[in-house]
Amino acid sequence: MEAIEGAAAAPTGRSVDDNIIVIRDLHYSRGHRKIFDGLSLEIPKGRVTAIMGPSGTGKTTLLRLVTGQILPDQGSILVDGEDVVKMRRKELYEYRKRIGMLFQNGALLTDLSVYENVAFPLREHTRLPERLVRHIVLTKLHAVGLRGAWRMMPSELSGGMARRVALARAIAMDPDLILYDEPFVGLDPISMGVIVRLIRRMNDALGLTSIVVSHDVEEISSIADRTYLISDGRVVASGSPQDLQANCSAVVMQFMNGMADGPVPFHFPAPDYGEQLLGRED
Amino acid sequence: MTKILRDVVYSVQDFLQIFGASQLFLMRILAGCPAAFLRPRLIIKQIHDSGVLSLAIIGISGFFVGMVLALQAYNSLARFGATESLGVLAALALTRELGPVVTALLFAGRAGTALASEIGLMRATDQLSGMELMAVDPVRRVVVPRFIGGVIAMPLLAAIFSAMGLFGAWLEGVVLLNVDEGAFWQQMRDQVDVYDDVLAGILKSFVFGIAASLLAVFEGYNSIPTAEGVSRATTRTVVLTALSVLVLNFMLTAMLIGEV
Numbered sequence: 001m002e003a004i005e006g007a008a009a010a011p012t013g014r015s016v017d018d019n020i021i022v023i024r025d026l027h028y029s030r031g032h033r034k035i036f037d038g039l040s041l042e043i044p045k046g047r048v049t050a051i052m053g054p055s056g057t058g059k060t061t062l063l064r065l066v067t068g069q070i071l072p073d074q075g076s077i078l079v080d081g082e083d084v085v086k087m088r089r090k091e092l093y094e095y096r097k098r099i100g101m102l103f104q105n106g107a108l109l110t111d112l113s114v115y116e117n118v119a120f121p122l123r124e125h126t127r128l129p130e131r132l133v134r135h136i137v138l139t140k141l142h143a144v145g146l147r148g149a150w151r152m153m154p155s156e157l158s159g160g161m162a163r164r165v166a167l168a169r170a171i172a173m174d175p176d177l178i179l180y181d182e183p184f185v186g187l188d189p190i191s192m193g194v195i196v197r198l199i200r201r202m203n204d205a206l207g208l209t210s211i212v213v214s215h216d217v218e219e220i221s222s223i224a225d226r227t228y229l230i231s232d233g234r235v236v237a238s239g240s241p242q243d244l245q246a247n248c249s250a251v252v253m254q255f256m257n258g259m260a261d262g263p264v265p266f267h268f269p270a271p272d273y274g275e276q277l278l279g280r281e282d
Numbered sequence: 283m284t285k286i287l288r289d290v291v292y293s294v295q296d297f298l299q300i301f302g303a304s305q306l307f308l309m310r311i312l313a314g315c316p317a318a319f320l321r322p323r324l325i326i327k328q329i330h331d332s333g334v335l336s337l338a339i340i341g342i343s344g345f346f347v348g349m350v351l352a353l354q355a356y357n358s359l360a361r362f363g364a365t366e367s368l369g370v371l372a373a374l375a376l377t378r379e380l381g382p383v384v385t386a387l388l389f390a391g392r393a394g395t396a397l398a399s400e401i402g403l404m405r406a407t408d409q410l411s412g413m414e415l416m417a418v419d420p421v422r423r424v425v426v427p428r429f430i431g432g433v434i435a436m437p438l439l440a441a442i443f444s445a446m447g448l449f450g451a452w453l454e455g456v457v458l459l460n461v462d463e464g465a466f467w468q469q470m471r472d473q474v475d476v477y478d479d480v481l482a483g484i485l486k487s488f489v490f491g492i493a494a495s496l497l498a499v500f501e502g503y504n505s506i507p508t509a510e511g512v513s514r515a516t517t518r519t520v521v522l523t524a525l526s527v528l529v530l531n532f533m534l535t536a537m538l539i540g541e542v
Binding site: 101173 | 404407409413414417418419423
């Protein structure tokens with residue numbers, strides 16, 4: 001079992017070349033609130049890695065840091081040996097051409113059809129003839145099972161369909177790395193099953209590296225090769241989903257078993273209940 | 283007293299900050315303009331959205347403004363026996379002032395709010411972030427075509443407003459109030475100057491187009507990504523555009539006339 005506390009969680013014995021992303025001693029604050037306090041982790045190439053943690057723990061912020069949308073206060077984020085923190089705008093855009101991201105809500109362009117949404121990155125970055133664009137778009141839509149919806153507008157799609165179209169768009173440029181931000185939120189069981197299967201299948205068939213940010217323990221455990229559990233700005237446990245299930249740490253047990261109270265308290269910090277009811281609190 | 287002074291200082295500071303940020307944003311937009319003209323389809327779509335879709339409100343408003351202008355002017359001119367001057371008065375008022383100014387105010391209410399809320403909602407629904415992550419600059423792809431579309435649409439709309447206003451003035455003055463039609467058009471031809479009046483009006487509406495489009499895209503792009511944030515950006519677009527247009531109108535008029 002692999003379950004290591006804090007910054008010491010990073011080294012795993014895996015050679016650096018096996019990792020597509022290496023994050024070291026990451027610090028990030030929003031206002032006075034510390035989001036990451038020396039976070040270190042590694043994302044292995046060609047695998048599905050899950051980032052889990054309670055709500056508000058900074059999972060989405062981590063993705064924004066990895067994609068260079070925000071900069072950390074301290075630390076490094078190495079992607080294939082290049083530090084995202086030090087990249088200039090042009091380098092950052094070149095790097096982003098190699099990654100795909102699936103947003104929680106799909107983030108489809110609402111004034112474009114399904115077809116045009118998937119074609120969007122191809123039209124912006126390539127000068128491919130229309131016949132080839134059409135071929136690629138239909139192939140990607142077929143892969144997510146929505147070739148028949150190519151004429152539809154985003155407003156006509158269900159939540160699950162929108163996410164599948166967004167997935168087709170994310171893989172349109174054949175990226176090396178794909179990031180999923182809470183891909184299961186608000187989906188019915190069938191759509192959720194489809195997305196779960198697609199993440200695994202895409203990863204294996206296209207030779208991608210996938211990072212899935214989620215707090216759906218059951219779904220993510222079924223497809224992740226490696227899991228990181230983040231809490232209080234640090235990695236509190238890592239390993240295979242089975243390792244985390246067997247972990248006896250109070251934080252891990254509370255999260256994996258969905259317990260209402262524990263190291264993450266049920267009550268938000270508040271003054272004494274009695275004092276507050278009597279109106280004596282400051 | 284200290285509190286009032288502090289509030290004034292903060293307000294001035296806020297204004298200067300927003301003004302500076304909007305000018306930097308304008309620089310980013312201008313830098314993206316040459317590339318945008320290589321993709322004319324995007325600009326044509328925005329001219330359609332900002333211009334063609336505003337035609338009804340601009341045309342109808344121009345028509346009624348022209349009618350009211352003729353009615354009011356007729357009653358005043360009749361006292362001096364100068365009702366034949368109705369045509370030239372309406373033409374000068376419409377081409378120099380009412381056309382550019384009222385069109386800009388209506389543009390802010392129709393197209394400006396649409397631009398601000400559309401871009402604001404794109405931010406709130408992660409569409410702009412999505413573009414950034416696809417290595418596409420949202421300023422160049424989303425903002426610049428909308429800005430250019432607005433700047434091109436405004437003078438055209440102002441011209442249509444003035445034309446509809448003249449039609450309204452003709453209908454009211456010549457058809458309903460029996461002003462001599464020959465005098466109506468002849469005085470207009472003699473006294474309306476292409477450069478001093480018509481081109482001055484077009485220049486004004488071009489400047490108003492830059493101000494109105496810039497404020498709309500700036501407010502939308504920088505809106506807080508919530509329902510309240512988008513709503514606030516939309517309101518600010520109308521208020522700031524109206525104030526800017528009125529202040530700019532005074533400055534441009536003073537410059538064009540050469541007196542203050």
